[in-house]
């Protein structure tokens with residue numbers, strides 16, 4: 001049956017009825033038709049076993065459990081099905097979960113086979129939350145991968161300057177008094193400022209409204225996506241009307257960025273593409289590379305907002321995890337301090353010096369191993385039927401993820417995997433030949449917080465530079481602790497995502513020894 005024809009047939013039959021009843025009836029039938037059509041469009045996953053019931057409607061119970069206890073659900077599925085693929089219910093679709101043994105076959109499959117962009121659009125509802133250009137034309141990504149990463153050495157003095165200034169402003173400490181601060185929101189401010197120093201430069205990176213709107217935008221994107229995803233997919237455009245407002249957000253951001261973009265275009269026109277005093281930042285690289293519609297200043301504003309979205313919360317969460325563990329385990333401050341002092345005494349604060357801070361690197365990496373940004377990684381959407389070499393069949397339209405939590409807690413890769421061992425990676429790196437593999441930024445099938453393969457996070461070199469500098473700055477400048485008798489604040493888990501506790505506080509004072 002061709003469901004697309006139903007509305008026409010129905011409208012003919014309704015011609016003689018009272019207009020309002022007709023509209024109501026037509027609307028209902030149309031909704032039902034679209035629902036049936038959408039159910040029919042779901043990929044057939046009956047060959048893949050499920051955790052929980054597959055009975056329609058009742059599977060929502062599984063989705064609720066996944067929302068609350070994703071870690072347990074994933075571990076249960078992995079153990080129950082002996083490492084074979086299984087599926088878990090999310091509110092609007094089934095997600096197929098693959099064990100880490102599939103990573104190497106999966107990671108470099110092309111977009112037309114397993115699409116990263118379509119999977120992110122499903123999970124983050126990019127069309128409605130970040131705007132269509134970010135879904136269809138993400139031209140900022142190669143710029144992050146190349147220009148941003150290449151310039152980290154040149155830009156290091158700016159990064160370091162912004163970090164020191166930002167912590168100073170965020171932590172107004174007096175004498176040797178302790179000050180209690182909400183950790184995640186303080187770190188967000190520091191990360192937002194430092195990242196924007198490199199994305200849009202001074203003075204905008206320090207502007208309160210600019211920072212507030214970027215932090216809020218990222219939260220709104222996630223909120224919008226979570227709510228849209230509670231409804232069947234065909235309802236997304238309708239729900240998005242109530243939940244998102246990309247235009248309003250761009251308006252707000254454009255108020256700040258618009259004049260800067262216009263000014264840079266004017267300077268190029270007047271003095272040429274390499275005009276004297278041209279800022280070295282993400283905005284300049286976007287302007288250099290933009291073609292056609294990408295040159296529209298409002299579209300360019302969207303790219304900057306999207307870059308902030310990718311950068312701020314991921315990086316802030318990563319550093320806050322480390323800060324909580326440091327405050328809960330102050331015995332690690334001394335060895336970290338010794339390392340940073342030795343390296344900085346020899347090299348000063350430089351990108352090269354950071355490369356030598358192995359304990360700092362290891363601490364951050366260990367926190368990402370334990371918590372990462374969640375229990376799943378490498379989400380992709382099957383754009384065509386696909387059969388893995390072991391015969392596992394994935395139908396077109398299926399959403400697939402890797403169970404990173406399984407990889408990160410595998411005793412074969414990590415001795416005492418459930419223990420917090422902040423120097424596990426720096427200890428391994430002492431061994432000959434193990435230098436690169438165990439760096440914070442290195443990705444492999446056993447370490448997936450940045451993904452792995454063709455779409456591995458292109459911003460991770462920038463993030464590592466920033467986060468290592470911030471963490472080193474903290475241990476060199478402050479004493480930190482939790483409140484009397486407090487343990488490491490509990491994480492906040494929602495669905496597959498894991499955030500450090502969003503409201504917990506950490507005590508800071510100027511370093512006394």
Ligand code: HEM
Nearest residue numbers: 310311314315318378379449450451452455456457459463
């Ligand atoms: C600790 C901080 C960060 C974490 C944990 C993180 C994590 C991730 C992960 C898991 C992915 C998906 C990888 C995959 O599915 O294979 C990703 C992609 C991405 N990340 Fe990050 N990220 C971080 C920081 C950043 C920063 C600072 C930027 C920008 C400067 C950034 C920009 C991006 C972009 C643009 C993508 C999409 C890549 C693509 O389409 O190929 N990320 N990130």
